[in-house]
Amino acid sequence: MIKIDLHLHTSASFDCRVPPEQVAERCRRLGLAPIVVTDHDTIAGALELRQRHPDAIAGQELMTKEGELMGLFLSRPVKGDLTPEAAVDAIKEQGGLVCLQHPYDPSRRHLSQTAIERIAAQIDIVEVVNGRADAHANQKAQELCTVLGTPAGAGSDAHTLREIGRVYVEMPAFSDAADFLDKLRQGRIVRKKTWMA
Numbered sequence: 001m002i003k004i005d006l007h008l009h010t011s012a013s014f015d016c017r018v019p020p021e022q023v024a025e026r027c028r029r030l031g032l033a034p035i036v037v038t039d040h041d042t043i044a045g046a047l048e049l050r051q052r053h054p055d056a057i058a059g060q061e062l063m064t065k066e067g068e069l070m071g072l073f074l075s076r077p078v079k080g081d082l083t084p085e086a087a088v089d090a091i092k093e094q095g096g097l098v099c100l101q102h103p104y105d106p107s108r109r110h111l112s113q114t115a116i117e118r119i120a121a122q123i124d125i126v127e128v129v130n131g132r133a134d135a136h137a138n139q140k141a142q143e144l145c146t147v148l149g150t151p152a153g154a155g156s157d158a159h160t161l162r163e164i165g166r167v168y169v170e171m172p173a174f175s176d177a178a179d180f181l182d183k184l185r186q187g188r189i190v191r192k193k194t195w196m197a
Helices: 020-030 044-050 084-093 111-121 135-148 177-184
Strands: 002-003 037-039 056-066 066-073 097-100 125-131 152-155 165-172 187-191
Touching: 020 044, 037 044, 037 066, 037 165, 044 056, 056 084, 066 084, 066 165, 084 152, 097 177, 125 135, 125 187, 152 165, 165 177
Parallel strands: 037 056, 097 125, 125 152
Antiparallel strands: 002 165, 056 066, 066 097, 165 187
């Protein structure tokens, strides 16, 4: 079994100051691997990490014309300001997975309900526990996950070192994006209040 935090930011994001290698070191100390980097509107942090950590997974939290969604297992960045449908197509064209992160958090840029309904058949994962979202938003995300029948994802949404690993998924090791999606169904979400330094 591995432990994987599916929602991490580095200094490649406009709202995080932690360099990618420091994120990697923190993940290593906590036993989180592989490292999944989901910076805002870029995969530059993940690509930098891949130079030393070839198994790092590139993700991107991308702003569409109707709110944010997330791509995982990307090989190149997805440009912003697309329709949700075009963003989904751009993720899928490169073999990536579409993740709906913090879909009901009122303080974050999430997709509208109508946009979610339009792309519902293309959503691969719903983030049912986000380390920065409140219990009500996470519960609504869990309900959506159940309705869509997708695997449940979870992540700390860390923008600081101390937040990394507050939420992670314990799951069987996987070989590629398709295997990840299959194994995620066997995952168990773990929440921690704090981590030892």
